[in-house]
Amino acid sequence: MKLSRRQFLKVSGTAAATTTLYGIGFRDVAEGSYRQFRLHYAQEITTICPFCSVGCGIICHVRDGQIVNTEGDPDHPINEGTLCSKGSSLFNMSYVYDEKGNAVPNPNRVTQVLYRAPRSSDWEVVDWDWAIRTIADRIKKTRDETFITKNNNGVTVNRTPAISWLGSAMCNNEENYLFHKFARGMGLVNIDHCARL
Amino acid sequence: MLYHLTELKEVEILNPLENGNFEATINYCSQHAPDFETVGSMIKRYGEITNGFDAQMRQQIDDSKLLNQKEASTPNTVITIRELGGYLQNVIAQVFLDNKPAHEGILEFIKNMHKHHSDDQELLSTDLPDWIISNAQHSALSQDFVTLITSLSAAHYYQKRNHSQGIQQHMEDTFREGHCPTCGLMPHFSVILGEEGYRIMECWLCGTRWRFSRLECPDCHETKQDKLGYFQTEAFKGCRISFCRNCEQYIKVFDLREWADKNPSLWILHLATLMCDDLAVNEGFMPVSRMLWHDPNSVDTIVSRQK
Numbered sequence: 001m002k003l004s005r006r007q008f009l010k011v012s013g014t015a016a017a018t019t020t021l022y023g024i025g026f027r028d029v030a031e032g033s034y035r036q037f038r039l040h041y042a043q044e045i046t047t048i049c050p051f052c053s054v055g056c057g058i059i060c061h062v063r064d065g066q067i068v069n070t071e072g073d074p075d076h077p078i079n080e081g082t083l084c085s086k087g088s089s090l091f092n093m094s095y096v097y098d099e100k101g102n103a104v105p106n107p108n109r110v111t112q113v114l115y116r117a118p119r120s121s122d123w124e125v126v127d128w129d130w131a132i133r134t135i136a137d138r139i140k141k142t143r144d145e146t147f148i149t150k151n152n153n154g155v156t157v158n159r160t161p162a163i164s165w166l167g168s169a170m171c172n173n174e175e176n177y178l179f180h181k182f183a184r185g186m187g188l189v190n191i192d193h194c195a196r197l
Numbered sequence: 198m199l200y201h202l203t204e205l206k207e208v209e210i211l212n213p214l215e216n217g218n219f220e221a222t223i224n225y226c227s228q229h230a231p232d233f234e235t236v237g238s239m240i241k242r243y244g245e246i247t248n249g250f251d252a253q254m255r256q257q258i259d260d261s262k263l264l265n266q267k268e269a270s271t272p273n274t275v276i277t278i279r280e281l282g283g284y285l286q287n288v289i290a291q292v293f294l295d296n297k298p299a300h301e302g303i304l305e306f307i308k309n310m311h312k313h314h315s316d317d318q319e320l321l322s323t324d325l326p327d328w329i330i331s332n333a334q335h336s337a338l339s340q341d342f343v344t345l346i347t348s349l350s351a352a353h354y355y356q357k358r359n360h361s362q363g364i365q366q367h368m369e370d371t372f373r374e375g376h377c378p379t380c381g382l383m384p385h386f387s388v389i390l391g392e393e394g395y396r397i398m399e400c401w402l403c404g405t406r407w408r409f410s411r412l413e414c415p416d417c418h419e420t421k422q423d424k425l426g427y428f429q430t431e432a433f434k435g436c437r438i439s440f441c442r443n444c445e446q447y448i449k450v451f452d453l454r455e456w457a458d459k460n461p462s463l464w465i466l467h468l469a470t471l472m473c474d475d476l477a478v479n480e481g482f483m484p485v486s487r488m489l490w491h492d493p494n495s496v497d498t499i500v501s502r503q504k
């Protein structure tokens with residue numbers, strides 16, 4: 001049973017000298033008239049800042065699947081609620097402001113795979129399956145063509161100098177471990193990372 | 198400039214409503230909270246009356262201070278019926294002197310309280326919320342009014358007595374649990390402060406403040422983010438009802454970072470936003486503190502369903 005408008009703040013039983021908050025001035029509360037106001041439900045979802053390698057914690061306020069605000073996470077051990085100017089404006093990654101000051105979805109945000117073919121000047125939209133397949137094919141081709149089993153002194157090296165590999169500061173320790181493992185498995189030696197603050 | 202938690206430590210408290218900046222909070226509420234005039238005048242009157250009462254009480258306590266010296270370091274977590282009744286009679290009844298039905302209702306309530314309990318019966322702080330709910334059942338006052346007068350008077354009496362024994366309202370820096378570090382009660386309201394946005398809980402009874410995680414239920418310690426959430430109304434945007442779908446309970450969170458004053462009085466904000474408690478119960482959530490402002494018989498929540 002839900003409370004009806006009139007049931008709120010009423011005494012149970014039959015009492016003659018009933019005093020409610022209604023009687024001492026909490027008028028609108030007692031009448032339940034605030035229930036006409038719309039409730040704005042929202043969720044707080046934590047994420048990691050995508051910009052640099054520090055990895056600050058961020059709380060996103062999400063309403064109906066749309067981001068309405070972002071702020072620093074005070075319980076995150078790295079930043080404890082503070083953010084740099086880029087991190088503070090993270091909301092503008094998904095929304096920008098038009099001339100009237102309304103937030104509109106950011107038109108510059110890349111939401112699909114773009115591909116520029118060799119010697120082409122235009123970007124074309126491709127699907128993920130094709131992109132991953134092509135990347136795998138080209139890595140395999142380049143590696144096989146440039147693979148060195150023994151160096152000039154006859155020492156076994158099993159490496160390819162033709163590919164370089166860049167890790168990501170957005171990834172956690174375990175993911176970067178897997179990246180590194182995979183790169184070493186292919187025989188890459190030019191492995192670098194952007195975590196260099 | 199970053200906000201430092203230690204700023205909250207230096208407060209000389211006269212009553213629970215003044216655990217923070219009294220005047221500034223009243224001004225803020227009269228600008229932003231809807232229908233605050235009558236509540237505000239009641240709060241001001243309460244402040245005036247308690248000032249006189251505090252002087253009188255300080256006199257009494259000074260005489261007995263020597264006797265209490267041994268216990269000075271540990272807070273006394275019990276309150277007797279005699280103390281509570283005396284406070285209700287001397288202070289709360291005076292606040293409602295102009296309002297005849299309310300005044301008579303309080304006197305009737307005190308009489309009933311003495312009828313059902315012996316004078317020396319001690320109330321543990323953690324039993325207070327349940328005691329408040331059960332007491333309203335056999336009184337002519339409604340649940341919300343009983344909650345108002347008993348919680349306010351118990352809070353004032355606790356804080357005053359602790360203060361006289363050298364235990365002040367303070368900020369616990371390292372404590373990170375959901376319940377109050379001093380008296381063990383669950384809090385009813387909290388505030389988000391400073392540039393960092395820490396959530397600071399305040400015990401409604403003893404006024405202790407401590408930091409707690411933003412994304413965690415203080416009662417069942419649920420941290421799954423799809424189970425937690427909050428809502429707010431257009432009526433008072435600074436007040437969020439932060440709820441947990443696991444235990445179906447809520448806690449009030451005042452987000453006042455856009456307001457310049459760093460030390461608001463949470464009790465005043467709480468009294469100014471009682472409609473949020475109404476809305477939360479209407480949505481099916483119970484307060485974490487069990488400080489219920491509704492008649493429990495008419496509330497259908499997980500707690501009443503379990504009984």
